[in-house]
Amino acid sequence: MIKKRFFVKIFSGYFLAAIILPLLIALFTVSIIRSHYLETLGAGLKAETIILETKTGEFLRKADYKGLRDYIGIIRKDISARITVVDRDGIVIADSDSDYRSMENHIYRPEIAAAFSGLTETVIRYSESTGTEMLYCAMPVKDENGAAAWALRTSYYVSGVNALINSLLSRIGAVTILIVVLSLVAAFFIARRIYLPVKRLAAASREMASGNFGARVVIHEKNELKDLADAFNELGAEIGKLIAELTEKNTQINTIVSSIAEGLIVVDEKGSVILVNSSFKKIAGTDCAGSGFYWECFMPPGFNGVLESALKKKKNCIEQLEINSRVYLCSATYMENSGHAAMIMYDITEFKELERIKKDFVANVSHELKTPLTAIKGFAETLEPEVKTADAKRYLEIIKNNTERLINIVSDLLTLSELEQPDVVFNGEEADIEAVIKDVARIFEAAAKKKGLYVKTSFEPGMGRIKGDTFRLEQALVNIIGNAVKYTDSGGVEISAANAEGGIEIKISDTGCGIPEGGLERVFERFYVVDKSRSRKLGGTGLGLSIAKHIIQLHKGVIKAESEKGKGSVFTIFLPK
Template structure:
């Protein structure tokens, strides 16, 4: 059960006042009691000293009647019991009782103390009178020393009655003080708790979404500082939530207007966000809160989402006769993923149409070009001096067109994804030697040197020998075409289960701004030079696709007139000695 601050403060102050008042009352009563005993003791001692001078002669002269009369008279005057006790304990005279009827007082503590020459004091119960008494005993000295004891006593009832009256007065005074303190405590608790209650109410309204709530206090203390801090916090929250709401509206607008389907999945695969494109795509009614595999059943998408647990994964996914480019990105927390699906069905259809067109056109062009080439070669054999030059030009251009058509058909097959590798173990040294031997005449014609660099122990890779030869042929062909002096170096080696092949030349090089595009088809750094040398503009594109088919990589470094180096990495064969050596 909640207890308000007002109640806690009030009860704390009340408890404090009660404890202090109780301690003060107890201390005062104890002090007054001790003071009363001390005062009564001093009074009895003073009376005893005065009376002892009158008693001493009567005892020395043996006058018991006069002694009894004296102490009885003094007892009535001072309202105290007076007893004269012999040194051996016998009662010689008593103001309230007959001496002969009283027992021996030798063992009384106050008597024992007086017989030693000092004042004796004792508070105890009197068996003779049947009540508590305060006893004060004084020694009586005669010519023979301390021969008797003069004892005076009063009942403690008188002191108790006085203490009772005082206790009543003190209780009344304490009650007044407690009531007054309680009133002050209530006023103080109210003054302290009121601004706290205001802050509490304001906090509740703020938690409910009322960010315009403010608390203005003028207490001049820490509570005012707390209220000012609350107002600053509320102002910042209002601004933050306004900015957040604006950002949310913008994000919702962007997400809803996206043509791509977008899903946000939590760590368990439940859909937490979906735009209208995603709802139209899946068409399964309610999307939010459901598992993604309930909405769309696609093993490809499942595998892609599982792969994207730590890093982005992108691939094409077939769903209901449509093709989607799907990208799955984990959020920074790692507990959610964002799925973006772009419909590329039409793009794929157009690509297929284009590929089919290229293949069909290439087939249609190959036959007449072959015929043109054949007739041109026949005419060249029977040429006359005036037409030979023109026939040679026709033949060269026909050869170039045939090469372009062959490369186009090759590239279309590679891009279609229908090409399958005839994988086998391939010796890199043997492959390089065979390929480089094909360019012997061209190298000799340009007076270029060619060399092979690699380890003595051969490097074995797993791949399609025909495609790998095609790869090296294109790279070496380019190197020969664009190198006028120096030579070509083909090096190979292995590193961390990867085979590395480098084709380096000392040719004219490639400017930096062109390096990013040289693997695009029909891209040429110098188009006029490329046409002059008979290039098709498709060789490096074919190289790129062959490397990708072998799950390898290709990179290029070059500088103008400083030569060019192509670096290819390919996986080693399982039984390669270099693979065993590198673990």
């Protein structure tokens, strides 16, 4: 149906052009010929009238009306024009074709009125006397005084002209019909010549749409359609090449996705499953592909929250989830270009088990070491009064210092182990942050003064209290402020607290040695120290900041560090109210 309509549209356009154009040309030609013929006839009539005026005027000025009528009768035989003479009152004096006595008054005839106005005019109008259309030419005939006393009018029957025009029109019509027929035949072949290549292009397009990218169109005529066909063939070849490359890449991607040991799921903005790999199917215990929404096939505790966080907040989200007695690190990523979210599930059960074993080992070792270390320290202090030689005293001091350092490490490890327990409970009391900071600052005033440092505090009025464990918060601040004092040689330490949106923000800044580039990412790790030689000299364990971070996080707060080597550090803590 579409093909036929396309052909009909093309043919119809040529058909209408083949009919309308010749008809318009014929009508225009006839109109021009008729107009030109009447113009020529009028000019001839006017020339005859001017010639007749000389002789007619002689008879009229002599008042020889009989001689005038005889003259008109004779001259009428030699010319084809009708001759009429009218006086000033519109009365017909003489007429070559009718009895002048029976003719009505002509004073209101337009050509007569123009003649009495001194003009010579040619007009075409319907004649009431003859009952047909006439071509008139009238001019004034002047008396002895030069006044227009009479009007001489000549006329032709236009019916003769119409007969000639009709004859001409019939001939033009015959030629027009012949032209129309020939044009229609030509239009059919032209339309067919356009339609067939388009038909081939349409057929090839359908083949290409069905997956046959080898479809080609061959057009031999050198025209725009051949250029279009060549472009279509090039496009088909290029698309075929691209599809082949995409298919190969898609196969590679599917192979890679299928071979990934971690579970992978991709969902759209509505939560519909787009892609899952075989590892995810094993985790879920079902084939979620094509099952609609992800929650219809897999909905363990916390899983929905990770994906929804990525989709709604449009940012990456990482959570640890326990699914079917195994622990997975779930990393959900929001893809801005598509609005989809992809989640990878890393099975970290073995790592968590190793971490647990390590923590248990550290806790057990720490407990086992605490008693003998305390005993060693006690015996060293007991021996101290008994030692007399300088070397023995120096050796005993080394034993005491290292024993103290080991005791500090064991104490910190026990604290860290306690904080990492899943069932750790804090005292949910109302904590006065301003009082806590002031108490901790007093602890380091003596040490700071000894090094020539200042310890300053500042507070925003009306901060209020937060819900937290005062002892643990003091412990966290002691570790942070203690490090600030320990690693600052000049200047001092400033501690400030102010209201923030939803909580209180604490800033601890120092003018110490600072943290080198790359160290900020590891500053809260266990046993990480900025300056190892200085840490050993000052007795640092490398666990203080790790303990502080755990305490802050257990209060659902955030801690971050900013620093510049040689210019000091700033630790910012946010605690929700």
